[in-house]
Amino acid sequence: MTQSTTQLNTIQSCISDDIEAVNTVIQHSLHSDVTLVNQVAHYIINSGGKRLRPILVLLSAGLFGKIKPHHHQLAAVVEFIHTATLLHDDVVDESAKRRGQNTANALFGNAASVLVGDFVYSRAFQMMVAVQNMRVMEVLSNATNVIAEGEVLQLLNVHNSDITDAAYLQVIHYKTAKLFEAATRLGAIISQATPQDEEALSQYGMHIGTAFQLIDDVLDLSGNVLEIGKNLGDDLSEGKPTLPLLYAMRNGNATEAETIKRAIEHGGLEDLPTVLSAVERTGALQHVRGIAERECELACAAIAHFTDSPYKQAMLTLAKFSATRSY
Numbered sequence: 001m002t003q004s005t006t007q008l009n010t011i012q013s014c015i016s017d018d019i020e021a022v023n024t025v026i027q028h029s030l031h032s033d034v035t036l037v038n039q040v041a042h043y044i045i046n047s048g049g050k051r052l053r054p055i056l057v058l059l060s061a062g063l064f065g066k067i068k069p070h071h072h073q074l075a076a077v078v079e080f081i082h083t084a085t086l087l088h089d090d091v092v093d094e095s096a097k098r099r100g101q102n103t104a105n106a107l108f109g110n111a112a113s114v115l116v117g118d119f120v121y122s123r124a125f126q127m128m129v130a131v132q133n134m135r136v137m138e139v140l141s142n143a144t145n146v147i148a149e150g151e152v153l154q155l156l157n158v159h160n161s162d163i164t165d166a167a168y169l170q171v172i173h174y175k176t177a178k179l180f181e182a183a184t185r186l187g188a189i190i191s192q193a194t195p196q197d198e199e200a201l202s203q204y205g206m207h208i209g210t211a212f213q214l215i216d217d218v219l220d221l222s223g224n225v226l227e228i229g230k231n232l233g234d235d236l237s238e239g240k241p242t243l244p245l246l247y248a249m250r251n252g253n254a255t256e257a258e259t260i261k262r263a264i265e266h267g268g269l270e271d272l273p274t275v276l277s278a279v280e281r282t283g284a285l286q287h288v289r290g291i292a293e294r295e296c297e298l299a300c301a302a303i304a305h306f307t308d309s310p311y312k313q314a315m316l317t318l319a320k321f322s323a324t325r326s327y
Contacts, residue, residue, distance in 0.1 A: 060187025150174025
């Protein structure tokens, strides 16, 4: 068992019953009278995700006392929003593999994936309305809108080797961190926490989400293919400029910089061995891991004032997992 698996098991141990309750809500809420909707939706939901975003809803709620059915409902909503973005992402990126399995679009086609993604989005909004809390609606509708903006920003940055670190981090904050932030904020809102505690949990989620995506970028260039469930260099093959690539391009020699620039601008994997060599030689992966670790330190600091509990300890472990994970 890897360290990452051990950490994830530790995180889940104090909310195992609640995770099962969320899974029950998910399976029940996915039902449709349209057979293809059922097939695609159940395939993507059951394809081995970590359920980190719903876990964040549960853990943040646990800081304030008993986890209730409304929390299970909102945790499922957050997972549905995440699932819908994956269905759409894989079509946009023309991805064939995710989590070591065929993507839904590879199995069922692009049209089915996009349309079922729309179904999952709209089902999420039906469920959040049922909670009857306008603040919940505000947070989730805002998060969904920002995530869509992040997707468009990422699309605009494909094949752009001149993107700045700040511009790239903005994409991360919009596309990935925003849903983590919403998840932790929801746990506070539905528990009627103070505005200060709500904001603290929002900051925790944002920093965790940023670290999580940065480590995704690292694993794309260094991970164990069997563990990460996709091929090395997938981002590079699509022409996506990630932080390790930008760092290596700035700090490599002229040949390395030109090779990375060409790889980003044209996509493909012809230059992958040279790019990986440059990334290793310049210490780009260590540099980005360092940024992820600082993000997690900020996340831990944001929740330091909360009373110690199994939920808080799990959140601190989750911070460490986000910066050190191997998958």
